[in-house]
Amino acid sequence: MDESSLIKRAQSGDVGAFEVLIKSYESTIYRICFKVLKNEADSFDAAQEVCIKIWKQLGKFEEKSKFSTWVYRIATNQCLDILRKGKNKKVVSINQNEEWALELEDTKINIEKQVEDAERLRILKSALDELKKEYSEIIILKDVKNLSYEEIATEKNISLGTVKSRLFRARNALKNILKQDKEPFRSFWRHNNRKEGL
Secondary structure, three states, X not given: OOHHHHHHHHHOOOHHHHHHHHHOOHHHXXXXXXXXXXXXXXHHHHHHHHHHHHXXXXXXXXXXXXXXXXXXXXXXXXXXHXXXXXXXXXXXXXXXXXXXXEXXXXXXXXXXXXXXXHHHXXXXXXXXXXXXXXXXXXXXXXXXXXXXXXXXXXHHOOOHHHXXXXXXXXXXXXXXXXOOOOOOHHHHHHHHHHHHOO
């Protein structure tokens, strides 16, 4: 049974379906908790609470984002609540290999936004992989590396007009991929439309 079916059955009260669903996320939830809390016992307790919260709040999940993102959000919020109540840490590194830090005193830093941004970047990479090579290359040169039209023309040995027309076609092709009614692109486009009020 696929994840979407398990979610629907669990939302209707099927405990067995929920157990199967949550089992595939148990290790991920624990890792998230441990990255924040840095303590095995606390992380285990927090992970258990997260599973309970997921069960209680499952009816609110509307597939407007990936289920994994929703689980990540609940887990991180649970751990942040624990830290705030403990008041024994002010700054928490989510991952020593990433530039993510949560300053608990600073409400401007939003872990939910960081999680969603990371998810959108992953989806964008998937979309770029579906483009023709010449399209993905020109998008990366312009929108990732921020090269000027003139610099791109020189690097690719093409005319300025070709750069502009190819970039226009590439962005339209990328947009069409992201608008596909399938995951992961469906969640990406729906989220950005809500954010921009479209």
